[in-house]
Amino acid sequence: MATLSSIRSPGVYIQELPAGSRPIEGVGTAIAAFVGITADGPYDQAIKVANWGQYTATFGTWVEGAYLPNAVYQYFNNGGGSAYITRIGSLSSDEGARASAELTSALKAGQGVYRIEAKEPGGAGDTITVTVEPKHEQEPPPEGEQAPPAEEVFTLVVQRGDTVERYEGVTPRKGGNNVVNALAESTLVRISEIGGSSIVERVPTAGQLVLSGGASLPARLTPDDYLGDVTARSGIAGLEALDDVTIVAVPDLVAAYEAGQIDADGFKAVQGALITHCEQQKDRVAILDTPRGLNAQQVLEWVKEKTRFSSAYATTYWPWLSFWDPLAGRARLFPPSGALAGIWGRNDDTRGVHKAPANEVVAGALDVELNITRVEHDDLNPAGINVIRAFPGRGITVWGARTLSDDTTWRYINVRRLFNYIESSVLRGTQWAVFEPNDLDLWQRIKRTVNGFLMGLWRDGALFGATPDQAFYVKCDEETNPPDVVDAGYVVIEIGIAPVKPAEFVVFRVSQLPTGGAVQE
Template sequence: MSVTDVDGNATLTVPVVASGVVMEVAAVGPGRWGQRIALTFGDASLYRPGTNELFKLTVSYWSDDATVSDAKRLGAAFSLADATPPDTQEVYDNLSPDESAANYYRDRINDGSNLVEVTPRGSGRPPTVGTTWLAGNFGAVDPQVGLLDFRGDPEAEPGERTGLAAFEELRDVSIVSIPDEHSYGDYLLTGELVAHCEQPALKDRVAVLQSPQGPFQSDGFDGLDSKYAAYYYPWVVIHDPTTGAKKLVPPGGHVAGIFARSDTERGVHKAPANEVVRGVVELPFEVTDGDQAALNPQGVNCIRSFRGRGIRLWGARTVSSDPEWKYVNVRRLFIYIEQSIDLSTQWVVFEPNNEQLWARVRQTVANFLNTVWRDGALMGTTPEEAYYVKCDRSTMTQADIDNGKLIVEIGVAPTKPAEFVVFRLSQWTAGAEGA
């Protein structure tokens, strides 16, 4: 059984050999993760020697290097029965090598697998020799995903960029998160994510950051200061959808889901907090009121368990030291307003830059802001208290006009979340006022 590597480190493949190569099996994507995939070939449930050539393929995947090492040792005898159960397993029974059959193995596997893809290389049934592993001969090329892979190359040709650089080409991104943010050294990817969101050409998205696993440590976090990022703690426990076992995962995916849900149900002006964290069964440890009091002023948004109210996201702050941008919803509201006004005023380009145009721009922007105010996103009992729009000779000089610039000044008064509810109680004696 030979092992081949395709295109340096593009895929990991194992030809399955009978009398010649029958099929080639490859991981669906590049990287060393493919070496944690096991293939187990066996007789199909409906296999009848001499009657048909049906076979069965089980594809198993372990996400952890330690458990996969144990599985490989036990699987050396082509048996995984005593190994740690895989994180993901795909079973394809009654596969046929007949291309005209409805259960042709290539179609069944390639249409259904999230782990591998197969390429027919010959005819007939593969040998049912038990378990083998995908492996790659990478030579001097290290396929391990690293910091530069996440960063990508912004100088690459458009459409060929990878990593975070590829997201620079997408204008509709509003939330960015890296699930395994701390797998490559604490806070290394965090810095890359924040730098991405703060690029002058972007500034239209926020980063959902997450703490390393375990109790909160200030090391690394103290250096964070950005109005385009929010930080969440601690990790959460879920039921693994493939195995049903409890699993500890970073909170970023759940937080991004809360952002999206809150945006849909209430709008971006609503702080994405005091929301149930769906899919979480428990927390690895409790975050107390004392913990919250210490962490909240630092910009750490906690996930907490409340009796009778479930597990909730309890915090909506950015990691910015600027009090003007303390809250996530304020930052995202301004992004929403900026983008909306930019898109709704594209018609202005190449129009005559005169008083008539300025009046039309003022009206367009004011109409939009009035809608935002009526939705409850802005302070004030009247529009005049909620926003103002200026576009006249007080915002532009003659030089600006001569150089084709139309400058609009907009001011808005955003609503901010009620983080702390204070009740003042005092003892009052009935009839004391009349004494």
């Protein structure tokens, strides 16, 4: 845009002027980050997925002994948005189980005749399928060889993703079409005979098998695997490079603790690092899990005496929840962090980040590990332990909304997350002000911009007050910006906010009136 002083010749000029203050767009509030064990995918880098399908395409499905895959599934099932996944615990080339399956005899039910094993160790083999197709028209045998009976000829199809290997006309008999010899060329699997069967009994049953058993907890897992390195973008430290994360969880920390790979001190060190990460970033909150099998008194001792965390950027839920486990084929207990992260996202979408994510039903939960009494709950709630309870006729419900902070100002999760949302939104929405002339005009423009954003929050019910003046204020004038501050290159804006607090205790006072329906003044 040309300035007036730059116009030197007669003519008509057009100047485009900025239209007053620039609106602040609210940042996302429900993007989670999970660190743990997956069946497949790249190690030590955060990959963003938008749904369960994208997760399985990159990281595979379930892992024996790990909790992260189920946590991510429950996150999306309960309404969570996008999520970052960081896989840890890399295996060496000769370490880890190989997925496998047995082909059974078509003649003797249940009798194993061939063992199929993935060539690649780890969870990649769990996505391989092997299909046995029944007999088809045979090709003439090589010269000098006798053709096997037609019922002893079959086709094997080995597939992983888009890679398909088809072996037609194979047979258990010796010769060029022997099934073991034919599959020696496979890049995906290897096959071996299971002894004790005649040739005719070694013809496998038609149908499809899925290899399994390759994905499991790494043999060695240490706190350092979780802590990671910001330079390498690995583990918890690597999440520093992500600006849009608002929720973090490490559900597999409990799996390593149960497997004896990490002791209580290591458990506490990892969760402490997770809290420190959130406090330094100031835009995210950690959901902490407790070990399985604790009763009400034990979980109180764990939180108040063993871990002793005090932070507005962390919260914990208990007890564990029962979900269906496709890998085990039965219901099994899982830590609640994944489902709760999804509930936070669902609550943000339907009510707003200012609404406490409590009195919400856990989708997919079959039961709680332990039902507690009101007296037990009386001890847990003041300690910041958010209890999940099963109420008759109401389902399995989140019945707590507190952080682990000892500061009553930051007692509630929704207050901390509302401030995270406001601070991040204002930070991003006022970048235009950097290097602008530091004068009264700039101060007024900034004030109008922030006022407009907070006014929208007040109208949405996120701020407490009958009028905007009661709900918030924005100050940017000569008082906050004296000459020495301006000369130093600063512009200081002061913002006051009155957040809404949850109605945690609803009290009805009932009294008996001396006369029928008379109202006592």
